[in-house]
Amino acid sequence: MSLIQIIMISKEFRPRLGQIETKEQEVIGRILASKIRELGMTKSLELLSPLSTLSEKTGYMYTGQKWLVLSDVHRPFHSKKLWDKVLKLIKDMGSSLYGIVLAGDYLDLYTLGSYNTMSLGLLEGIDLGFEYEDGLNGLIELQSALPKGCKKLFLYGNHEDRYFRTMNSRDHKKFGSALRDPIEALLLHENGWQVKTNWKDDYFTLGDHLDVCHGTYHNKHVAAKHLDQNGRSVMFGHTHRIQSFHLGNRAAFNIGGLFDIKDKAFGYMPRMSRRNWANGFAIVHIDDNGEFYTNQVTVWNDSFFAEGRKY
DSSP: OOHHHHHHHHHHHHHHHTTOOOHHHHHHHHHHHHHHHHHOHHHHHHHHTTHHHHHHHHTOOOOSEEEEEEOOOOBTSBOHHHHHHHHHHHHHHGGGOOEEEEESOSBOOGGGSGGGTTTGGGSTTOOHHHHHHHHHHHHHHHHHHSOTTOEEEEEOOTTTTHHHHHHTSTTGGGGGGGOOOHHHHTTTTTTTOEEEOOTTTOOEEETTTEEEOOOOOOSTTHHHHHHHHHSSEEEEOSSSOEEEEEETTEEEEEEOBOBOTTOGGGTTSOHHHHTTOOBEEEEEEEOTTSOEEEEEEEOBTTBOEETTEEO
């Protein structure tokens, strides 16, 4: 039996058996180790060189794009546990990660919001400068974890839009030099991010068919509503909920967010509304034909499964 045949047999066992140690896997492992010892490492590597071609024919090699889509981080009111685990996931993905989309409300900009009336006293130490500083620190962490050459896309959400609404107000001068466009404050252009700022209308398209936007609607069946209004497959955040809706060959995905559900900064929302919130994000694969394959990653007890591992 050739070395390549042994490798392919081991691949056939893995999908069925997962991580369970079995007699078959043990036997295959011993045969493989024996064959490598018999041939020597150099000869073994030479014999394995046709394996990549063989993998393409059998469907084992992935040659498309892998995107990570994160929405509604709401820094500095993000889940620090989830943020750290997502950074670990990104590092584990390595060079297989083609691009990342921050799909709006990366920043909360609480200090610019209309909900904060009479409530800033609950958030000691939080001001606009702190929010921008925390957001920039988060991006530095994210950029350090991303592989070289990774595409970086940034959408404004309704919370980043608080900057424009404040600038259009009569008393925006009270913020002085602290009031900066998030593009400037987060050094987005300097660090290679492609940015779109119209939170209601802007979107990025992954592959040929999947539009990623921040989201506009907030109704009960919000995924169906977005699919109906967008007319094409769409992925979005905004509602802090997780849903999906499929209609023929089109679909809509509401992917949750990385916010800290228990943070008192969200106390402006009624308890009955917050109980429907859910943490999550998405991994999107784009094949060579431009088709998309979506993995909506759900979070339970600050943990999730992605790429075959629990984080």
